[in-house]
Amino acid sequence: xxxxxxxxxxxxAGAALVLSACGGGSGSNGGxxxxxxxxxxxxxxxxxxxxxxGFKNGNEYTGFDVDVAKYVAKELGYAEDxxxxxxxxxxxxxxxxxxxxxxxxxxxxxxxxxxxKTVDFAGPYFVAGQDLLVRADxxxxxxxxxxxxxxxxxxxxxxxAQRIKDEHAANVxxxxxxxxxxxxxxxxxxxxxxxxxxxxxxxxLAAQPNNAGKYKVVGNPFSEENYGVGLPKGTDKCADINxxxxxxxxxxxxxxxLKKNTEGVDYTxxxxxxxxxxxxxxx
Amino acid sequence: xxxxxxxxxxxxxxxxxxxxxITNIVGILIFIAAAFFLLKTLNEKGQLAPELWSPFLTAEVxxxxxxxxxxNTFKAAAVAIVTSVVFGLLxxxxxxxxxxxxxxxxxxxxxxxxxxxxxxxxxFFWLLFGQLQVGNPADIPFYAVVVALTLYNGxxxxxxxxxxxxxxxxxxxxxxMAIGMTRGxxxxxxxxxxxxxxxxxxxxxxxxxxxxxxxxxxIISYAELLRSLQIYGSAGPILQALTVAAVLFIIINFxxxxxxxxxxxxxxxxxxxxxxxxTTQPMAVKV
Amino acid sequence: xxxxxxYFQSYLTALESYDVIGAFWVNIQLAFWAALGSAVLGTxxxxxxxxxxxxxxxxxxxxxxxxxxxxLTIIMTFCILVMVFQLQINLSSDFNFNFFLxxxxxxxxxxxxxxxxxxxxGVNTVPLGQAEAARAIGLSFLPAARMxxxxxxxxxxxAPLGNTLIALIKNxxxxxxxxxxEAAGLMKTMIEFRPDVILAIFATFAAGxxxxxxxxxxxTTWLSTKLAVTR
Numbered sequence: 001x002x003x004x005x006x007x008x009x010x011x012x013a014g015a016a017l018v019l020s021a022c023g024g025g026s027g028s029n030g031g032x033x034x035x036x037x038x039x040x041x042x043x044x045x046x047x048x049x050x051x052x053x054g055f056k057n058g059n060e061y062t063g064f065d066v067d068v069a070k071y072v073a074k075e076l077g078y079a080e081d082x083x084x085x086x087x088x089x090x091x092x093x094x095x096x097x098x099x100x101x102x103x104x105x106x107x108x109x110x111x112x113x114x115x116x117k118t119v120d121f122a123g124p125y126f127v128a129g130q131d132l133l134v135r136a137d138x139x140x141x142x143x144x145x146x147x148x149x150x151x152x153x154x155x156x157x158x159x160x161a162q163r164i165k166d167e168h169a170a171n172v173x174x175x176x177x178x179x180x181x182x183x184x185x186x187x188x189x190x191x192x193x194x195x196x197x198x199x200x201x202x203x204x205l206a207a208q209p210n211n212a213g214k215y216k217v218v219g220n221p222f223s224e225e226n227y228g229v230g231l232p233k234g235t236d237k238c239a240d241i242n243x244x245x246x247x248x249x250x251x252x253x254x255x256x257x258l259k260k261n262t263e264g265v266d267y268t269x270x271x272x273x274x275x276x277x278x279x280x281x282x283x
Numbered sequence: 284x285x286x287x288x289x290x291x292x293x294x295x296x297x298x299x300x301x302x303x304x305i306t307n308i309v310g311i312l313i314f315i316a317a318a319f320f321l322l323k324t325l326n327e328k329g330q331l332a333p334e335l336w337s338p339f340l341t342a343e344v345x346x347x348x349x350x351x352x353x354x355n356t357f358k359a360a361a362v363a364i365v366t367s368v369v370f371g372l373l374x375x376x377x378x379x380x381x382x383x384x385x386x387x388x389x390x391x392x393x394x395x396x397x398x399x400x401x402x403x404x405x406x407f408f409w410l411l412f413g414q415l416q417v418g419n420p421a422d423i424p425f426y427a428v429v430v431a432l433t434l435y436n437g438x439x440x441x442x443x444x445x446x447x448x449x450x451x452x453x454x455x456x457x458x459x460m461a462i463g464m465t466r467g468x469x470x471x472x473x474x475x476x477x478x479x480x481x482x483x484x485x486x487x488x489x490x491x492x493x494x495x496x497x498x499x500x501x502i503i504s505y506a507e508l509l510r511s512l513q514i515y516g517s518a519g520p521i522l523q524a525l526t527v528a529a530v531l532f533i534i535i536n537f538x539x540x541x542x543x544x545x546x547x548x549x550x551x552x553x554x555x556x557x558x559x560x561x562t563t564q565p566m567a568v569k570v
Numbered sequence: 571x572x573x574x575x576x577y578f579q580s581y582l583t584a585l586e587s588y589d590v591i592g593a594f595w596v597n598i599q600l601a602f603w604a605a606l607g608s609a610v611l612g613t614x615x616x617x618x619x620x621x622x623x624x625x626x627x628x629x630x631x632x633x634x635x636x637x638x639x640x641x642l643t644i645i646m647t648f649c650i651l652v653m654v655f656q657l658q659i660n661l662s663s664d665f666n667f668n669f670f671l672x673x674x675x676x677x678x679x680x681x682x683x684x685x686x687x688x689x690x691x692g693v694n695t696v697p698l699g700q701a702e703a704a705r706a707i708g709l710s711f712l713p714a715a716r717m718x719x720x721x722x723x724x725x726x727x728x729a730p731l732g733n734t735l736i737a738l739i740k741n742x743x744x745x746x747x748x749x750x751x752e753a754a755g756l757m758k759t760m761i762e763f764r765p766d767v768i769l770a771i772f773a774t775f776a777a778g779x780x781x782x783x784x785x786x787x788x789x790t791t792w793l794s795t796k797l798a799v800t801r
Contacts, residue, residue: 058346059347156755173665177749185521186655303625310625398783402743403743410765411768
């Protein structure tokens with residue numbers, strides 16, 4: 001009988017754990033939702049795993065997206081310590097805006113007609129284009145058409161590599177890895193010849209201390225991606241944010257941020273399309 | 284174990300001993316050669332550079348990358364363990380019910396859930412919760428990980444509960460009946476408590492599976508240990524970051540497996556059932 | 571009724587535009603070759619763990635402890651990141667087939683640890699008298715293991731071996747970590763492009779695995795009673 005008591009006590013303890021776990025879960029959930037309503041802080045969605053654009057380094061955030069976000073937030077009246085950066089992976093961006101989980105998103109977020117149905121965009125604050133990253137001493141790859149017989153890496157779920165195979169080089173070998181860092185490591189090992197995605201992302205990767213001087217961006221972009229600031233549908237902030245972006249471009253901080261985040265890389269952004277000139281209204 | 288082994292072969296004589304020594308030396312040489320080849324190539328590719336490894340010894344990386352990742356891994360595993368046990372008890376008892384409809388309904392659900400890969404369920408719930416906008420979008424990966432782990436491991440535990448009760452000597456229930464208990468009373472007061480003690484080691488082995496499978500959460504961007512280190516490694520030291528993740532997982536799971544073995548030795552005196560840790564997945568389909 | 575048939579129609583068009591059978595065929599091939607690979611490797615490991623040579627026993631135990639306790643995703647990632655990308659060990663000159671072969675290696679290496687433990691549990695079902703009898707007629711370790719112990723051990727280990735096979739079939743979904751496109755990856759893509767029929771898509775893939783796994787389970791149960799050594 002004594003043993004039975006133990007068994008029942010264990011069951012009760014288990015049940016208590018379930019209850020407390022559930023309680024804790026919903027508590028933190030409620031806490032997360034209300035922050036965007038608070039007056040003096042701003043929640044900004046960025047990428048955490050894209051060095052050069054949005055990267056979480058210890059408890060600091062670095063990259064071009066982060067620099068633009070900080071500048072815009074300052075212009076909107078938020079000091080740097082009032083910004084809370086939140087990870088917003090590509091798949092979650094629309095949801096996070098719809099749920100008021102974040103106030104703005106600066107996360108290599110291309111403005112497309114499809115997305116404009118559910119979110120509003122300020123900007124663009126940068127015009128990127130799909131490009132290739134190759135080893136610094138590799139002169140055989142000059143653009144997507146010279147990739148036949150080469151090994152090309154992109155991240156899982158991205159359509160950019162498939163586009164090259166369909167439209168430019170039918171005999172390219174494609175491989176998908178979970179992160180660009182794995183692609184770059186593979187290129188360092190010699191098994192992969194090129195990595196593809198937007199030029200600024202590639203430049204950011206190549207600018208990392210461990211990669212310095214080893215890779216170059218080919219500089220022959222073959223698409224046009226307008227990076228916008230994602231905002232909840234029906235926002236009234238587009239004009240203010242666009243004014244802030246224009247100010248950043250005019251006073252040189254924009255150019256400086258780009259330089260700082262792609263330092264040491266053989267890369268120049270597309271001068272025909274940049275810097276962009278966002279108007280007053282949402283994009 | 285040792286008695287069994289000594290029966291399989293003679294105590295080695297001088298000739299056998301020298302042969303064993305030679306085999307050992309050859310084995311060690313092969314191992315050293317493979318390790319040398321591995322290290323040499325990695326070194327040539329610059330993967331052994333100290334600056335790629337030293338960050339993982341700094342307090343900063345532990346504070347902002349490894350510990351938060353570990354906490355998320357343990358959080359998902361702990362919640363999933365509790366919910367799986369509850370799920371397992373409910374469906375396990377359901378499969379023992381005297382009501383035929385309930386019994387077969389629980390049976391079909393449990394068998395279905397055990398046949399579907401955890402990863403498939405994780406991806407499905409992640410996308411489904413995203414579509415239904417369940418709760419805070421940032422927490423959706425966590426919900427998906429916990430729900431998928433619960434459904435799969437809960438159904439495994441349900442099977443453990445059932446086989447645990449079946450594994451008890453028949454006399455236990457008969458004794459219960461003899462003193463006037465109903466079937467349900469005997470199940471609750473006599474069989475289940477003993478079955479639970481007997482299945483504890485197997486249960487702890489299943490907890491190792493839960494902990495290990497929580498690493499699949501990185502595929503749906505849940506910031507557990509593997510994913511945190513992957514984010515940290517995205518600036519370059521990806522190989523090193525994944526190595527650290529592997530070492531940490533091995534240490535944690537090895538400790539838990541050891542606890543499972545210790546529990547089985549400790550508990551075998553406390554039940555008339557069989558207290559054994561699971562060395563493999565439990566029987567998938569029983570008819 | 572109309573909306574139901576509409577749903578079914580859009581599900582059918584979604585199904586037509588993707589090669590679901592082809593994706594499952596990849597999983598089946600992975601499972602088949604990895605089952606062979608892990609059976610061979612697992613048997614060798616089990617032999618090592620009961621062998622007279624202490625260093626073999628130690629090596630076998632270390633192998634099992636390491637690989638059983640590492641998440642499969644990490645093993646698969648290391649196969650690609652270290653073996654292919656750094657050491658450049660190519661199992662095939664065909665770029666994509668190389669990843670497929672390494673996925674088989676990763677699956678085999680991981681499940682061999684479980685096969686080894688299953689066989690060892692089978693060895694434990696062989697009565698001591700069998701080993702003593704083998705010794706009494708003068709058989710040394712390897713012949714005794716080959717002719718007396720292992721045949722009985724395999725028959726006693728059918729249930730756990732069957733379960734390892736089932737786990738292996740389901741774990742082929744992790745092959746995406748080795749850049750192999752298979753059912754789980756295809757399901758993700760399909761749902762992302764056809765979110766309107768998410769339930770039907772999941773049901774299709776889940777049913778696919780149920781169809782693969784249940785017969786193996788039934789066969790295992792039947793075999794383990796039919797082949798059980800009566801004692």
